[in-house]
Amino acid sequence: MKRKGRPVHGWVIVDKPLGLTSTQCLAKVRRLTDAAKAGHGGTLDPLATGILPIALGEATKTVNWVMTAGKTYRFTVRWGEATETDDTEGAITQRSDVRPDRAAIEAMLPSFVGEIMQRPPAYSAIKVDGQRSYDLARKGEMLELAARPIRIDALRLIDCPDPDHAVFEVDCGKGAYVRALGRDFALSLGTYGHITVLRRTRVGRYDEKAAFSLDSLEELCQKDAAHAYLLPIETALDDIPALVLTGPQADRLKHGQPIKIALTAPGLPPEGELLVMADGKPVGLAERSADEVRPLRLFNL
Incomplete structure (x- = not known):
């Protein structure tokens, strides 16, 4: 059952x-x-x-x-070794004796902030011809996936505990692979690298x-x-403007009917998504266009 x-x-x-x-x-x-x-x-x-x-x-x-x-991650890069998976799970594929110093690492960081292009790891959930990239990689097909745009909002060097390791923190948008970030940090510094520790400290x-x-x-x-x-x-919807409705207005919206609001409603954008509240409870998400609000997703509470 x-x-x-x-x-x-x-x-x-x-x-x-x-x-x-x-x-x-x-x-x-x-x-x-x-x-x-x-x-x-x-x-x-x-x-x-x-x-x-x-x-x-x-x-x-x-x-x-x-x-x-947006998300925040704290991660440790191990310099001098590349792996199949860009983390500790995969076999080592390349080695280097080069170890970047703190000054070189700090000078490198600004080039990775903003809208950048990133090549996802071969071991990722991205689909290639209907199959997950990691499934193909496990079969021995190590594909070089196409680079895609991602957003890095901030990068911080937290610590360099020894010549082999550096600890970072990154604020990033959707779709960023931290494993790829560690790999690319190392390559830009003339060495190889992979992630040994990865922790997500914030989501929204x-x-x-x-x-x-x-x-x-x-x-x-x-x-x-x-x-x-x-x-x-x-x-989960803190960044969406809230529209507070009366009970009868909320009932109309729940039945799929649009409602009218003042064009100059204070604190609301002239168009876009709204979080609808009534009696202190969420009713759902709605779309505003001028003086009309239409339901998008309603909560059955």
Whole structure:
């Protein structure tokens, strides 16, 4: 018999442990919370740790907004060795005796900030002729994927603990591969490199302060303390202007009917997406065009 689960709605911010896939983490959270529906807001590699936002119930309708949000990662590059996977999982393919010093590393960073072109790792989820690149790579077909535009908002050199390693922090947009960033840092400095440690510390507005380990989450679920870990659906939509409606207006929108608002409504853009609220609760997402607001995605709460 198919598992149904409870109508739990909101976001759980998990601190994903090392070695677990994002799908495994999602399955565990869904089991702990007994949620009827669940989805995650952006895959983390098994060798990465950190922020994995998990949507429960109607929050799954906002996953796309979280997946496109800015992210922050802290990572360590090991100089002098390239690997098949650009991290510690793959075999070493190239070696170099060159070790960049702190001054050279800091001078290199500005060239990677802004809109840049990046070649994704061969071991990635990008599809090539209908197949995942990592599946082809595992069969021995090491493809050189086409470079694509990504956005790097900021780069910081955190530490150089020894000549072989450097620790960085990056703020980036959707689609950036940190493994590729480490590889390209090394190449630009005349050596080889790969990532040895990778941790995501922020996704949109969700950071480490909001995150729970799976063990902590299990304890809270056993105490039935959902209020302690469950964040409201609308926290994923903080950067979308909010439109507050009366009960009757919200009912019209829920039935798929457009509503009229003043052209000069304070604090609202003349067009674009809006988060609709009524009685302190999220109604859904809507699209404004001049004085008309039409529903896009509605929440069944």
